[in-house]
């Protein structure tokens with residue numbers, strides 16, 4: 001089964017959700033000048049990574065704005081959207097939360113980033129998720145992680161063992177560690193034998209230079225990757241049959257020694 005995706009690499013305006021919805025609307029419209037099955041956005045595209053002041057005025061209460069916006073985009077273009085993540089307030093807690101919307105505009109999944117990026121103190125401000133997420137896009141079993149989550153191979157392995165064949169990684173990954181980003185995404189695709197679509201922020205946001213390098217990786221590790229320019233679209237076509245072929249030719253799922261896995 002062949003599918004087409006557009007990865008929407010962008011530079012969010014710092015702490016400006018309204019301006020960023022406008023930007024995303026323009027990027028989506030550019031992307032949909034050609035037919036696509038799936039659009040993918042980066043981490044915290046609504047605010048940048050991550051405001052620690054005025055959170056109450058910036059946070060999207062219960063994600064209503066993001067959900068309405070993404071649903072409207074998905075319905076307008078009849079396209080699936082893996083909506084990166086947005087800053088959500090629910091009750092008295094803040095979440096770095098992703099929404100997935102299908103072609104008819106229904107929100108089919110949500111995921112809270114599990115591993116807060118402790119060097120930036122993310123875990124002090126955001127409540128970390130405590131579950132993996134699984135959803136179907138055009139019948140393909142999918143899962144996702146957000147940014148720092150990909151440094152935890154046992155967590156991603158769990159999502160693969162739970163059935164994921166197509167995997168999404170929205171991120172706000174700085175340029176200075178962009179080699180880690182590329183290698184980790186490639187490794188997660190190869191070791192789990194799945195397709196990985198990873199979308200990063202790009203450009204200078206609140207003093208940090210984000211690295212772009214949004215990328216698509218096949219189950220055997222072939223990679224297509226953008227450079228660091230802002231607001232670029234990477235169009236990729238991938239074949240989900242490659243996942244089954246890779247899993248048949250190198251049988252890591254059967255050959256695992258679970259008895260040796262305990263940490």
Ligand SMILES: O=C(O)CCC(=O)C(=O)O
Nearest residue numbers: 117147148172173174177
């Ligand atoms: O792990 C890294 O180097 C970057 C992670 C990060 O910036 C994030 O999780 O938002």
